[in-house]
Amino acid sequence: MIRKYSVLVSLAVLAVVMLVPFAIVTLNALRSPQDYSANGPLSLPDGLYLDGIVEFWNRVDFGGKLWNSLLISGSVAVLAVILSVLNAYALGIGRVRGRVWIMVVFLVANTLPQEALVYPLYYLSKQAGLYDSRLGVIIIFTVIQSAFGTYLLASVLGRFPHEILEAAAIDGAGKWRALWRIVVPISRPTLSVLLIFFFIWTWNEFFLPLIFLISNENQTVPVALGVLQGDKMMDATMSSASALLGILPAVVFFLIFQRTLTRGVTVGAIK
Amino acid sequence: MAVHAPAVRPKAVRGPEPRPRRRRTGGYWVFLLPSAVLFTAVILVPFLMNIGISFTRWQGIGDPRWLGIDNYTRLFADERFWASFRNNLALIVAMAIVPTIVGLVLAATLFDYVGRKFGPRTAGTLRAAYYLPQVLPVAIAGIVWGWIMHPRYGALNAFLGLFGAEPRSWLGDPGWALPSVMLIMVWFQIGYPVVIFMAGLQRVDPALYEAAEMDGASWWRRFRHITIPQIRPEIYVVLLTCTIAALKVFGPIFVLTRGGPGGATLVPSYFSYQNFFEKANVGYGAAIATVLTLVIIVVTAFFLRIQDNEDGQS
Numbered sequence: 063m064i065r066k067y068s069v070l071v072s073l074a075v076l077a078v079v080m081l082v083p084f085a086i087v088t089l090n091a092l093r094s095p096q097d098y099s100a101n102g103p104l105s106l107p108d109g110l111y112l113d114g115i116v117e118f119w120n121r122v123d124f125g126g127k128l129w130n131s132l133l134i135s136g137s138v139a140v141l142a143v144i145l146s147v148l149n150a151y152a153l154g155i156g157r158v159r160g161r162v163w164i165m166v167v168f169l170v171a172n173t174l175p176q177e178a179l180v181y182p183l184y185y186l187s188k189q190a191g192l193y194d195s196r197l198g199v200i201i202i203f204t205v206i207q208s209a210f211g212t213y214l215l216a217s218v219l220g221r222f223p224h225e226i227l228e229a230a231a232i233d234g235a236g237k238w239r240a241l242w243r244i245v246v247p248i249s250r251p252t253l254s255v256l257l258i259f260f261f262i263w264t265w266n267e268f269f270l271p272l273i274f275l276i277s278n279e280n281q282t283v284p285v286a287l288g289v290l291q292g293d294k295m296m297d298a299t300m301s302s303a304s305a306l307l308g309i310l311p312a313v314v315f316f317l318i319f320q321r322t323l324t325r326g327v328t329v330g331a332i333k
Numbered sequence: 334m335a336v337h338a339p340a341v342r343p344k345a346v347r348g349p350e351p352r353p354r355r356r357r358t359g360g361y362w363v364f365l366l367p368s369a370v371l372f373t374a375v376i377l378v379p380f381l382m383n384i385g386i387s388f389t390r391w392q393g394i395g396d397p398r399w400l401g402i403d404n405y406t407r408l409f410a411d412e413r414f415w416a417s418f419r420n421n422l423a424l425i426v427a428m429a430i431v432p433t434i435v436g437l438v439l440a441a442t443l444f445d446y447v448g449r450k451f452g453p454r455t456a457g458t459l460r461a462a463y464y465l466p467q468v469l470p471v472a473i474a475g476i477v478w479g480w481i482m483h484p485r486y487g488a489l490n491a492f493l494g495l496f497g498a499e500p501r502s503w504l505g506d507p508g509w510a511l512p513s514v515m516l517i518m519v520w521f522q523i524g525y526p527v528v529i530f531m532a533g534l535q536r537v538d539p540a541l542y543e544a545a546e547m548d549g550a551s552w553w554r555r556f557r558h559i560t561i562p563q564i565r566p567e568i569y570v571v572l573l574t575c576t577i578a579a580l581k582v583f584g585p586i587f588v589l590t591r592g593g594p595g596g597a598t599l600v601p602s603y604f605s606y607q608n609f610f611e612k613a614n615v616g617y618g619a620a621i622a623t624v625l626t627l628v629i630i631v632v633t634a635f636f637l638r639i640q641d642n643e644d645g646q647s
Binding site: 176201 | 362378379443447471473476524577581587606
């Protein structure tokens with residue numbers, strides 16, 4: 063009996079330890095600077111103090127950063143799913159010649175470190191006038207995410223029931239019509255999982271957006287908060303307000319997409 | 334769910350070809366055209382350019398000067414380069430090896446013990462708690478811990494102070510910086526293997542555990558002889574993806590330590606970034622990035638190889 067509960071208690075203690083950083087950041091984001099200097103970071107706050115968050119929000123124009131992140135991640139998710147579907151249609155259903163090698167190219171592209179692309183991309187995007195623009199980042203991540211999407215979808219579509227396509231061909235549907243009217247609707251569950259993953263992965267990206275989005279009005283949430291680290295203007299409570307604002311959207315997405323994510327989390331395993 | 338298949342059984346991708354089809358094929362290559370153009374512009378050309386640049390001295394402006402393999406010979410004699418890969422090994426321990434081992438124990442305990450004795454809801458709640466750090470952008474995880482470990486106002490020093498410990502600059506002390514970053518990365522990573530392994534365990538026939546238990550097999554024996562062999566594919570996938578993530582790690586280093594103090598947390602990715610954008614040693618940075626790419630490709634090939642051998646045996 064004691065043994066039975068001791069296992070549970072130790073697992074619960076570990077769970078608490080994992081959650082403490084979230085709690086401590088929240089406590090101090092909701093604390094006034096006076097309360098902080100009087101009581102330190104560990105006590106419960108005197109009262110609910112939202113001015114720190116509001117002040118930080120306005121100072122960095124957090125609404126603008128959220129919009130940039132939403133715009134970039136949303137566009138990438140949609141475009142990368144479209145690109146993945148087109149590729150996977152040719153590879154999985156069309157079985158074009160040399161598909162094995164094409165798949166290898168996508169797989170290698172998927173494992174390449176962004177460091178090996180960053181400087182030429184930086185240089186070329188300056189030449190093309192896409193440097194420091196959200197469009198440039200959208201194009202780059204659409205390609206990067208679709209490398210993974212193609213790899214995954216091609217194997218899913220490789221098992222697509224051909225009878226359906228043959229029936230459609232007899233009815234006179236061309237390849238293009240068959241794709242949009244038959245393949246896409248039937249694969250919708252997989253496509254929506256991909257869409258959500260692409261959105262969250264792009265939201266979480268840091269390295270390339272840090273280099274490509276240098277002006278304030280183009281920055282995403284992680285980049286804006288990341289470059290503010292160590293800023294002399296940031297005191298204890300404002301720093302934790304910034305951390306909380308970084309945490310919140312991620313947790314909100316997790317709650318919204320939880321069911322899809324827990325069902326599909328193993329998809330990410332190949333990335 | 335169809336989406337599980339490739340991850341759980343990666344062989345499926347390379348599995349037997351579907352039966353031959355009578356329908357005429359051809360003409361499908363048109364659908365690859367948009368990607369062909371975009372991949373050439375965003376991946377292929379930049380990748381080849383990077384390799385080319387790595388054989389030159391270039392400051393990012395003007396004409397690059399051809400150096401041959403000089404950047405590479407300099408690199409292999411550069412103590413900072415080797416230090417960055419040693420630090421990377423430490424991060425592989427923190428991001429791949431420790432989370433895999435701890436994740437195995439946690440997943441098996443949650444599945445085989447908590448789930449059965451206290452119900453799946455309890456197991457699910459605990460799993461969600463372990464997984465929560467994983468939902469954060471890794472740079473934000475760094476910001477959270479940068480605050481907690483802040484030498485002046487962080488909560489960690491305040492907490493340890495309750496027990497009379499001296500305040501410490503966790504990330505600013507050359508001896509403590511790397512262990513601190515490792516600890517943070519363990520916290521960040523642990524939920525991922527727990528979730529993947531628990532998903533894998535769903536495949537295992539519960540009768541297997543019940544039979545073993547009736548035969549008097551201890552928890553440890555069941556763990557070794559049932560759990561681990563059954564979810565071997567997931568273990569490979571987790572080790573591979575986490576090792577690659579550790580080799581690529583940049584965000585937390587940028588946010589927490591910028592590779593410091595004195596190179597104590599320098600990693601190849603940050604080292605190349607420094608050379609590209611801070612020191613304008615573009616050729617040298619490109620050489621670092623090329624070596625990193627090679628290491629990642631070799632590691633991937635190695636994992637896929639042993640996985641293939643395992644598949645062949647079973």
